[in-house]
Amino acid sequence: MFHGSTHRKHWILPNLNEVDKNRLKCIENYGEKLSKPGSDFLSIMEHKVICKHYEKILFNLCMQFQPSLPYSVLFTTFVYFKRIYLKTSVMEHRPRDMISVCLYMACKVEEYNISVDKFIMIYPEADRSRMTDIILKNEMGLMKLLNYHLIVHSPKRALEGFFIDIKTRFQNAENVDEFREISNQFLNAILFCDVVLLYAPSQIALAALYAASKELVRNYILHTLAPGEQGRSLFAKVEDIIKLVNNKIVCDIEHVGLIEDKLKKLPNPNSGKTKKRKMSTEDGDDEDMKRQKSSDS
Structure with a gap:
């Protein structure tokens, strides 16, 4: 369950300032690996803009x-993408590859x-x-x-649970399915x-319902x-979620192009260090995934 999971213990941060502290630390770590000052590095805002651009892609x-x-x-894909850039910089692991x-x-x-x-069939030949x-x-x-x-x-499972609970215990909810x-x-x-x-996820699910009907929620x-x-x-947290979702980062295409040009000029300290895993009919890391699933359960 969520309350005993690694998701809750390690990946739910207290506020946005803490999220940005992690991003700033990643930028600093990048500079330390290169042993050079970071005047030409990407800023936190540039980091956010480029990540937002690649999230759309x-x-x-x-x-x-x-x-x-x-x-x-x-949902899992996007969470992975966000999590890795709390541990590394877009300058070190390029988002065009990591997505x-x-x-x-x-x-x-x-x-x-x-x-x-089969997976690569979604790309041009x-x-x-x-x-x-x-x-x-x-x-x-x-x-x-x-x-x-x-x-x-995922909040989708929690959302379905709330739909069932509302139908079961809450009065005047005959038309709740129209909010799906x-x-x-x-x-x-x-x-x-x-x-x-x-x-x-349960708080996010309530916010999704709130977006459909504030009075109901x-x-x-x-x-x-x-x-x-x-x-x-709890209701205050739901309102905070709504505000965060509505507070969108603008990704102007010209601005993104400037950031991309800046990114291309920066060296990658990990270049040539990674080793390609061999292809096989049975992926070797499946057992690791199963053990981690068992641990979270």
Whole structure:
């Protein structure tokens, strides 16, 4: 369950300042590896802009799958992408490569069974060989950046639980199913902000319901789910989530281009250090994933 998971223990931070402290530390670590001052390094804001840009590319990449990817794969992919840049810098591990590695790893962890050969079919034919190399070369490095904490708890499951609970215990909720579409749209929107690093999946799920009906969620929380002070505190967190989702970072294409040019000029201290994992019919790290799943359970 979530409360005993690595997700909660290691990857839910107290506030946005703590998130930015981690990012600043990654920038400082990059400078230490190069043994040079960081006047020409990317700033935290540039880091956010470039990550946001690649999150949009990642989302479009996920939409290439037919049939569509389950939301659990989508959510896990984005959480991986956000987590790794609390442990390393975009200057050290380039996001244009890591989005694909995160997506492939999420498919495996969420048991969306797909081989590398089939996975790379979402790319143009000219890029497939290169993407295979990138995925196999960085897969073990990704798990290390994640501290081998691979299990991610999705708010979609919590949302479905709230729908059932509202229908069962809460009065005047006959039309609650009409809120599903807006709630699901909100769950897509949270992929592009830091909410997933700050709040529990159940709190995010309540915010998704709130986006569809503020009155329903307020009454449900204060009168049924958690009456009293606990409920008021929970409702305040839901409102904070809404504010964070609405506070969007602007990714102007010209600004992104300038950051990309700056990024290309910066050296990569890990260049040539990673080793490509051998392809096999049975991926060698599957047992590690199973052990980690058992631990989180």
